Structure formats: structure tokens, C-alpha cells
Amino acid sequence: MNHPAFAIPAPAHQAAILIVDDAPASLGLLQDILQGQGYRTFVATSGERALDLAQRIQPDLILLDVMLPGLDGLETCSRLKHQAATADIPVIFVSACSDTADIVAGFEHGAADYIAKPLRLPEVCSRVRAQLQIRSASQSHTHQVKRLRMIVDGMDEGLMLLGQDGRIQYTNPASERCLGYPGRELAGRPLAELLAEPAARDFAAWFDQSDDETLARCRGTREVLLRQPDGSLRAMDLSLSPLASGEQLWVAVLHDITHHKQSENALQRAALADPLTGIANRRQFDACLEREWQRAMRNARPLSLLVLDVDHFKLYNDLLGHAAGDQCLQAIASTLQAHALRATDLAARYGGEEFVLLLPDTPHEGAAKVAEAIRADIERLRVPSPRSTTSDFVTVSVGASTIVPTQFDECRSLFQAADRAMYDAKAAGRNRVTAVGAGYAWEAMHRVLAR
Numbered sequence: 381m382n383h384p385a386f387a388i389p390a391p392a393h394q395a396a397i398l399i400v401d402d403a404p405a406s407l408g409l410l411q412d413i414l415q416g417q418g419y420r421t422f423v424a425t426s427g428e429r430a431l432d433l434a435q436r437i438q439p440d441l442i443l444l445d446v447m448l449p450g451l452d453g454l455e456t457c458s459r460l461k462h463q464a465a466t467a468d469i470p471v472i473f474v475s476a477c478s479d480t481a482d483i484v485a486g487f488e489h490g491a492a493d494y495i496a497k498p499l500r501l502p503e504v505c506s507r508v509r510a511q512l513q514i515r516s517a518s519q520s521h522t523h524q525v526k527r528l529r530m531i532v533d534g535m536d537e538g539l540m541l542l543g544q545d546g547r548i549q550y551t552n553p554a555s556e557r558c559l560g561y562p563g564r565e566l567a568g569r570p571l572a573e574l575l576a577e578p579a580a581r582d583f584a585a586w587f588d589q590s591d592d593e594t595l596a597r598c599r600g601t602r603e604v605l606l607r608q609p610d611g612s613l614r615a616m617d618l619s620l621s622p623l624a625s626g627e628q629l630w631v632a633v634l635h636d637i638t639h640h641k642q643s644e645n646a647l648q649r650a651a652l653a654d655p656l657t658g659i660a661n662r663r664q665f666d667a668c669l670e671r672e673w674q675r676a677m678r679n680a681r682p683l684s685l686l687v688l689d690v691d692h693f694k695l696y697n698d699l700l701g702h703a704a705g706d707q708c709l710q711a712i713a714s715t716l717q718a719h720a721l722r723a724t725d726l727a728a729r730y731g732g733e734e735f736v737l738l739l740p741d742t743p744h745e746g747a748a749k750v751a752e753a754i755r756a757d758i759e760r761l762r763v764p765s766p767r768s769t770t771s772d773f774v775t776v777s778v779g780a781s782t783i784v785p786t787q788f789d790e791c792r793s794l795f796q797a798a799d800r801a802m803y804d805a806k807a808a809g810r811n812r813v814t815a816v817g818a819g820y821a822w823e824a825m826h827r828v829l830a831r
């Protein structure tokens with residue numbers, strides 16, 4: 381039977397409605413009405429059968445009579461609500477018992493609505509439609525929430541919610557990975573506590589003051605170091621923005637930049653290294669010399685420099701070829717590097733076949749000893765040098781200079797003195813060390829001694 385007067389547009393998907401009634405007349409009537417509205421209907425004449433069918437067909441709505449043989453409607457409704465598979469299916473009681481107490485009991489047992497018999501058809505249609513709309517809205521809301529949760533849980537970026545006091549209220553799995561702690565250990569902790577300085581101080585100050593103007597300053601993205609539970613640090617970009625909803629919450633996003641940092645560091649290292657030998661290049665040496673010069677001057681400590689040049693290297697190259705020459709330079713660089721024993725010593729290739737070794741806090745005698753040890757070790761490499769007029773093997777000449785820098789000295793004077801000493805060693809026959817003192821203090825001492 382169709383009821384055009386109460387016709388409503390058929391739902392986008394044909395909703396399935398389970399009608400539970402032991403009275404054939406009312407069952408048939410409800411079935412006619414609902415089918416007329418375009419719904420698919422299923423019927424059950426007992427509570428037990430209704431439970432079974434509901435589990436299997438997962439209807440969108442159940443119309444349930446209260447008075448049923450065996451398991452009554454109230455108990456059936458309770459059981460439906462206690463089973464995970466049917467708990468979310470809305471139930472409308474349809475009953476001749478329409479006292480307030482009956483209606484209240486229906487709601488207490490989990491009903492979504494209550495229709496009193498005798499049935500008024502427009503009312504049945506409206507209530508059914510209303511429940512289906514509520515269910516559809518709630519399903520799409522649940523779907524949205526699930527989707528959002530999947531996105532947030534699957535993000536590579538760490539996402540956190542912070543209160544206005546800067547304490548963590550929510551962390552997604554990626555932020556737990558970034559921070560190195562499980563979510564339960566992060567909840568309630570101030571974010572600043574997990575940062576290294578100077579960001580830790582800034583964030584603590586911002587959130588402590590928490591006036592709008594101060595907080596506005598923590599907006600945006602900055603590079604921070606996160607303290608890991610094992611004490612190590614991880615570089616991240618941290619973006620902070622207020623939650624648009626107007627709640628007093630902040631959204632913090634962590635983006636791991638370890639890889640960028642690593643390649644940045646690798647680039648920096650490459651820019652400071654000599655590509656042939658892997659030891660420091662001239663650029664790094666110049667910066668280091670300037671630093672150590674200032675330190676030695678502040679502390680009035682001796683600073684020594686060795687300048688080392690391969691003997692007759694042109695002849696070596698000409699006879700054995702450039703590739704063999706390169707290998708020879710690599711062997712010399714390794715030998716030199718092996719003598720850079722202290723953390724502050726720096727071995728570098730100054731250019732061509734010329735090398736330097738900077739020895740901070742090293743007096744004249746110490747520098748001369750290191751220079752001689754390097755010279756002897758290179759000779760001991762026994763790299764054949766057939767055309768050399770100095771030796772059968774590759775040798776080096778080394779100039780060493782030492783200075784206790786004063787404000788009357790110039791940084792380049794140390795290099796110039798060592799370079800001159802190296803040329804003196806060449807002039808004196810090569811494969812030897814010449815060690816000299818340099819600078820105002822040295823000359824002053826010699827003036828006193830000469831008197």
C-alpha cells in the first residue's frame with residue numbers, strides 16, 4: 381500500500397529497516413508504509429529472532445514492539461545496545477503502552493524514539509526519517525573523524541596540541557617518535573622542557589607571560605634542537621600557530637630536518653676539505669690559524685707552524701705521471717695527519733705539493749721534534765723517486781716557526797717565517813728541518829741575549 385500524501389523522497393541509499401512485531405496486522409501495516417517510502421524492510425516476530433537478524437543484516441533502523449512473546453521489547457533493546465555490532469543501530473519503540481512511565485522505560489533501555497499506537501502514519505514517516513537522518517549525519521561524522529585520525533596518525537610530521545601554558549595536551553605518533561617518548565609521558569609536560577637552549581628559554585618565557593602580544597611572537601617556524609631521552613639532540617623545524625577555533629590552544633608541528641642538517645654538515649665539511657687528500661684545505665687552515673692566533677695571544681702561549689714541501693716533485697711527476705704524483709701526495713698527507721695528535725692540531729694541504737701543520741700551545745723545541753719525526757716518517761715510506769738528486773726516495777723539506785703572539789705581531793708573520801725556514805732547508809740540501817722563532821717577543825729576547 382502506498383501513501384502518496386506522506387511520500388518523502390527516497391533516501392540516497394535504500395535504508396534497511398527491521399520491523400519487530402508479533403501482531404501480523406501492525407507488522408503488515410508498517411511494512412507497507414515503509415516500503416511505500418522506498419525503504420527495504422525485514423521482519424521479525426520475536427525478540428530472539430530480531431537479535432539474530434539485526435546482527436546479520438545490520439539494518440539502519442529497528443522498529444521494535446514492546447510487548448513480545450518471550451524476550452520482550454525492552455530486554456531486546458537492551459541486548460542490542462550491549463552488542464558492539466548492533467549498539468549503534470537506532471531503535472524506535474512502537475507500542476500501545478503509551479504512559480509516560482512506559483515511554484521513559486523505553487528511553488532508559490536505549491531507544492532513540494517512541495511511537496505510540498494506534499499508528500498515525502505521518503508521524504511514523506517523520507520519526508523514521510528523522511532517525512535515519514540523525515544516523516546518517518552521525519555516520520558521516522564518525523567517518524570524517526576516522527579519516528582525520530588516519531591522516532594525523534599517518535603524518536610524517538609531529539603534531540601536538542599545547543595549552544596556553546605551553547603544556548602538551550595531545551601528541552600524534554610522529555611527534556612521539558620525534559620526541560622519543562610515548563604519549564602518556566608527554567601529556568602535561570611543558571614543550572620547553574624538551575627543547576635545548578636557546579629555544580627552551582624563549583618558549584618558557586613566551587608561555588609564562590602568555591599575554592597575547594608575547595604569544596604572538598612564538599608564532600611561525602624556527603629551527604630547534606629536541607633533547608632525546610638518551611641525551612642526544614635532534615634538529616627539527618618547529619611551527620607554532622594558534623588553533624583557529626578560538627579555543628586557547630596552540631598547534632605545534634615538528635618537521636624532522638636531520639637529513640637536511642646532515643647534508644648541510646657534509647657540504648660544510650666538503651667545503652673545508654682538500655678533495656685529493658681528504659685533510660683540511662687552505663680555507664680551513666686560514667680560519668683555524670686566525671682563531672688559534674687570537675687564543676695564543678690572549679693566553680700568551682706559543683703557537684707553532686710547520687710548512688712542508690715535497691722535494692723535486694716536478695721531476696717525480698714528470699717521470700712517473702700525474703696520477704702517481706697524486707698518490708704520493710695522499711701518502712704524505714696521511715703521514716702528516718698521523719702527527720696531528722692533539723684535538724687542536726690541524727694538518728692541511730696549503731696548495732700543490734705544500735702542506736702545513738698548525739700546532740697550538742707548542743714551543744719551539746716541540747715543533748722541531750714533530751717536524752723531524754714527520755720528515756723521517758716520509759723518508760721511511762720509501763716511495764721511489766728515481767730522478768731525485770737528494771735521495772732514492774721521496775723526501776720533504778720542513779720549515780718550523782714558533783711565536784708567542786703579541787699585539788705588535790701580524791698573523792701572517794708566523795707563516796712567512798715557517799715558509800722562509802722551509803726554503804732555507806731546501807737551500808741547505810733538502811730532506812731536512814729548519815726551525816726558527818718569530819715575532820716581537822722572540823726578537824726582544826734575542827736582543828737582550830745579544831747584549
Ligand SMILES: Nc1nc2c(ncn2[C@@H]2O[C@H](COP(=O)(O)OP(=O)(O)OP(=O)(O)O)[C@@H](O)[C@H]2O)c(=O)[nH]1
Binds near residue numbers: 709
Ligand atoms: N701530481 C700532482 N702534482 C702536483 C699537484 N700540485 C702541484 N703539483 C706539482 O708539484 C710540482 C712542484 O714543483 P716545483 O714547485 O718546481 O718544486 P719541486 O719540483 O718539488 O722542487 P723543490 O720544491 O725545489 O724540491 C709541479 O710539477 C706541480 O705540477 C697535484 O695536486 N698533483
